[in-house]
Amino acid sequence: MEKKQRSFDASRYSTRLIALKFAYLGGNYNGFEHQANNTTPLPTVEEKLFEALLKSRLVAPTESDEPDGPGSLVKLWPGEEVTQYSKGGRTDRGVSAFGQVIGVRVRSNRPLPSRPTSRAGPIVGGEGGKEEEPLSSPPSPVKFDDIKDELPYVQILNRLLPHDIRVLAWASNPPPDFSARFNCRGRHYKYFFSNPAISPRNNFSSSSFSGHLDIAKMQEAASFFLGENDFRNFCKLDASKQINNFKRIIYESSIEEVPTSRVNIGSGGEAPKMYYFNLRGSAFLWHQVRHMIAILFLIGQRLEEPSLVRELLNVEKNSRKPQYEMADDRALVLWECYFSEGELEWIYGETGEKDGLMDIVWMEWHKSRLDEVLRGGLVGIVDEAKQKAAAAAEAKDEVSKPAPQADKYKGHILVDGGSRVLHRGKYIPVMQRARMDEVEVLNEKYRKKKPERVSGKGKARRAADAVAAATKGGVEVSARRLIA
Numbered sequence: 001m002e003k004k005q006r007s008f009d010a011s012r013y014s015t016r017l018i019a020l021k022f023a024y025l026g027g028n029y030n031g032f033e034h035q036a037n038n039t040t041p042l043p044t045v046e047e048k049l050f051e052a053l054l055k056s057r058l059v060a061p062t063e064s065d066e067p068d069g070p071g072s073l074v075k076l077w078p079g080e081e082v083t084q085y086s087k088g089g090r091t092d093r094g095v096s097a098f099g100q101v102i103g104v105r106v107r108s109n110r111p112l113p114s115r116p117t118s119r120a121g122p123i124v125g126g127e128g129g130k131e132e133e134p135l136s137s138p139p140s141p142v143k144f145d146d147i148k149d150e151l152p153y154v155q156i157l158n159r160l161l162p163h164d165i166r167v168l169a170w171a172s173n174p175p176p177d178f179s180a181r182f183n184c185r186g187r188h189y190k191y192f193f194s195n196p197a198i199s200p201r202n203n204f205s206s207s208s209f210s211g212h213l214d215i216a217k218m219q220e221a222a223s224f225f226l227g228e229n230d231f232r233n234f235c236k237l238d239a240s241k242q243i244n245n246f247k248r249i250i251y252e253s254s255i256e257e258v259p260t261s262r263v264n265i266g267s268g269g270e271a272p273k274m275y276y277f278n279l280r281g282s283a284f285l286w287h288q289v290r291h292m293i294a295i296l297f298l299i300g301q302r303l304e305e306p307s308l309v310r311e312l313l314n315v316e317k318n319s320r321k322p323q324y325e326m327a328d329d330r331a332l333v334l335w336e337c338y339f340s341e342g343e344l345e346w347i348y349g350e351t352g353e354k355d356g357l358m359d360i361v362w363m364e365w366h367k368s369r370l371d372e373v374l375r376g377g378l379v380g381i382v383d384e385a386k387q388k389a390a391a392a393a394e395a396k397d398e399v400s401k402p403a404p405q406a407d408k409y410k411g412h413i414l415v416d417g418g419s420r421v422l423h424r425g426k427y428i429p430v431m432q433r434a435r436m437d438e439v440e441v442l443n444e445k446y447r448k449k450k451p452e453r454v455s456g457k458g459k460a461r462r463a464a465d466a467v468a469a470a471t472k473g474g475v476e477v478s479a480r481r482l483i484a
Contacts, residue, residue, distance in 0.1 A: 154349025
């Protein structure tokens with residue numbers, strides 16, 4: 001006889017608002033944010049977090065019985081108002097994060113306050129009427145250490161989460177009105193790429209691009225992003241959001257080499273290096289980082305000059321965004337979310353448990369590293385075979401004919417940071433391309449087309465603008481802390 005599962009009574013437990021810091025690899029997920037009313041081809045990171053919080057009963061589900069079917073548990077999530085849930089950033093499909101932060105109200109070990117007891121039976125007054133029963137003295141509060149006596153949140157969640165989502169730490173006492181989004185004073189992104197960006201031994205002889213990026217030019221261009229600028233030409237414009245303020249502050253913008261990143265994948269030439277676009281700022285627009293690095297790639301390919309960045313930032317002169325492709329998502333990482341000093345004191349979970357956090361992450365890295373070495377070896381073998389074939393042809397006094405596909409590509413190769421070689425037509429300079437309508441025109445067109453959707457956007461738009469404006473006040477302290 002199957003034992004009936006006992007229902008969870010949330011009223012027996014106290015709750016507390018905490019913050020969680022966690023990391024994830026985005027390749028297996030359809031972005032961070034849960035799409036409640038849309039079916040996605042892959043799960044989202046937020047879905048997996050909700051499932052772990054519900055399975056562990058750190059958050060009480062809306063019903064006692066769990067629904068059947070994959071992904072159905074998320075339907076029992078009680079919502080943001082009940083859980084005081086907030087998120088520091090919303091990464092898109094394929095994007096990873098190593099310093100994501102959420103706020104959420106969870107179950108606690110803290111004892112519930114005891115109710116005062118009364119004497120048995122009524123007390124009759126001198127006039128014969130009943131008086132209120134006097135209460136006995138309240139019991140002494142149970143001693144409770146906010147950290148030592150609390151539930152091991154990090155370990156509980158990591159036991160239930162996939163191995164590519166790892167909780168790193170929790171903060172015990174965020175402000176009562178804490179919002180991981182609106183309390184966040186800055187975000188740090190890194191976008192990784194290799195140099196050469198494509199095989200330097202490619203067969204695309206009609207293209208002048210050798211595969212090597214001009215890092216010095218990219219570095220010069222990246223420096224132009226520093227300070228406060230209007231980034232409407234460096235983001236995906238979405239009229240449904242009705243955004244009017246595109247000004248953001250960038251504290252750091254540079255191209256950095258990844259230490260000890262050289263990998264031997266060929267018999268000749270210099271070994272490839274890994275670099276990253278290092279970017280810290282107050283807040284970011286939709287797809288802003290991927291647009292910024294896309295322009296830097298064009299400059300690195302010597303298709304554009306570094307001055308293009310200044311041209312696109314000059315919105316008085318160039319108020320309409322030129323059409324260009326943004327960079328691939330896979331290499332982008334939300335590295336860290338920053339908060340005011342002392343606002344969140346992170347408590348890191350113990351690492352001594354069986355199959356601990358470090359063991360799991362290390363083994364995942366080990367598998368990836370082996371894969372890198374094997375693939376690098378394959379590239380080296382293929383390259384060696386190619387060199388031997390060329391040498392044999394030369395020895396026979398044969399002139400090698402160009403590969404048939406070489407004549408197909410009369411245009412240019414586009415570097416987008418992904419794993420594909422993208423062939424495009426004749427290169428048109430960015431400032432000579434077709435342009436979108438001005439932001440004000442796009443917003444007005446949307447308001448006329450869908451007025452019912454715009455009516456509820458006012459509050460969200462003002463809140464988003466407030467986040468950008470908030471950097472005006474406390475940003476100097478935050479900026480110094482970020483750079484330090």
